[in-house]
Amino acid sequence: MNFRVVEELISSLDMSMGSGFSNDNQNSLSEWDSCLLKIGKYRDKYAFKSLYEHFTPRLKSFLLRIGSDESAAEEICQETMIMVWRRAETYNPESAGASTWIFTIARNKRIDKLRKDSRPLPNFNDPLFYQKPIDKSDDILQRTEEEKKIKNVLKNLPQEQAKLILSAYYDDKSHRKIAEETNLPLGTVKSRIRLAINRLRTQLEDF
Amino acid sequence: MNKQNTLTLVETLLIDYANGTLPLALEVLVETHISMNPASAKEIRMLLQLGGALLENSEPISLSEGSFEKLMAEIESGFDNDQEIYTNVSNDNNLLPFPLRNYVQDISRPKNWKRIGIGLSEQTINFGDNFGSTKLYKIAPGYSVPSHSHDGNEVTLVLSGGFTDEYGTYGPGDISIQETGAVHKPVADEDGECIVLAVNEGSIVLTGPVGRLLNMLIK
Numbered sequence: 001m002n003f004r005v006v007e008e009l010i011s012s013l014d015m016s017m018g019s020g021f022s023n024d025n026q027n028s029l030s031e032w033d034s035c036l037l038k039i040g041k042y043r044d045k046y047a048f049k050s051l052y053e054h055f056t057p058r059l060k061s062f063l064l065r066i067g068s069d070e071s072a073a074e075e076i077c078q079e080t081m082i083m084v085w086r087r088a089e090t091y092n093p094e095s096a097g098a099s100t101w102i103f104t105i106a107r108n109k110r111i112d113k114l115r116k117d118s119r120p121l122p123n124f125n126d127p128l129f130y131q132k133p134i135d136k137s138d139d140i141l142q143r144t145e146e147e148k149k150i151k152n153v154l155k156n157l158p159q160e161q162a163k164l165i166l167s168a169y170y171d172d173k174s175h176r177k178i179a180e181e182t183n184l185p186l187g188t189v190k191s192r193i194r195l196a197i198n199r200l201r202t203q204l205e206d207f
Numbered sequence: 208m209n210k211q212n213t214l215t216l217v218e219t220l221l222i223d224y225a226n227g228t229l230p231l232a233l234e235v236l237v238e239t240h241i242s243m244n245p246a247s248a249k250e251i252r253m254l255l256q257l258g259g260a261l262l263e264n265s266e267p268i269s270l271s272e273g274s275f276e277k278l279m280a281e282i283e284s285g286f287d288n289d290q291e292i293y294t295n296v297s298n299d300n301n302l303l304p305f306p307l308r309n310y311v312q313d314i315s316r317p318k319n320w321k322r323i324g325i326g327l328s329e330q331t332i333n334f335g336d337n338f339g340s341t342k343l344y345k346i347a348p349g350y351s352v353p354s355h356s357h358d359g360n361e362v363t364l365v366l367s368g369g370f371t372d373e374y375g376t377y378g379p380g381d382i383s384i385q386e387t388g389a390v391h392k393p394v395a396d397e398d399g400e401c402i403v404l405a406v407n408e409g410s411i412v413l414t415g416p417v418g419r420l421l422n423m424l425i426k
Binding site: 045059060061062066077078081082097100102104110147151168169171175191194197200 | 215218222225226228231234250252253254255256257258259260261262263264265266269270271274275277278281282336
């Protein structure tokens, strides 16, 4: 798919660290957003090392929880981080925080693993990467607010709903396993997940 | 299928997109849909942010020893040469939404369409896997696709123009879902040609008298 276009779109936003963002915006970036920008701009290996040390153990754990086995999880971690290194200069803090960006790359890497005929290119056409702002006020502040809200709502979820939300990210095999274990049709399992997501959306709106 | 059920299935499609379990044809269909539908784009954005938050909240588990050094060695060996990731999108199909362009033969050339009925042509899209069948259909204004049922679920996305069937009216960016066994007869709006992307898990069975004849021709 088309990386040139993606990059043009992204670079048409002002990516420079110095002048591009107002102080307000700079302040709302997380430590890891800034770290990622540094890697992109200066190819800073120390910054990359701290990013790696922060994210890969979390990513591994996340992948294990959603159905990958140990060796696949480690492999996806490594492939994801290579991609992070390669693509850091295209990271756009207006569209995603570091953890969302890394999640999306890992998602693509996992797909490549699961698909026999893998998509030739990692999918940087995810809307987070190329989409024009949903409305004009869309900017770093809005994005960081959205992500903060999600984190806060997640923190306060009842355990049952939290489990269902996590299972939205399970692979196909794990969904089938739940269906078997609970004696429910796969469609019902998916419906429950969808309802939990819908509830989360309402909680986000009310927050 | 009624609008409510369709809505429900679209929500499920979006979740499956976010977790990366869709076959390629449906993944591309959903990407195309979200490039045309801001509400679904917003939903995907939320789902990916949610994935990011779940990742961030995960209890760290160490990787095997020396993983970082191994990775840096790989990067420094130049193996991370990323030339292959620069592919140019085809200049053809400028009228199609961007996620779909590279998969489709230039739709402005008649030779890339196969006429399968009066006012109806198709282009088969090959995603290189064995999943169902994916087609573009072009329906002339006011013409219809012969009444047909489905021996697998079918997801249809309107790319341009619009159509109406027994279940509703659909415009650009709208998704219509036909479950196995459902019968419908889509009619294109009078005011323009309608182009849709249809992903079928199985194959389509034409049910009308003309349709049955067409079944033989299509095979």
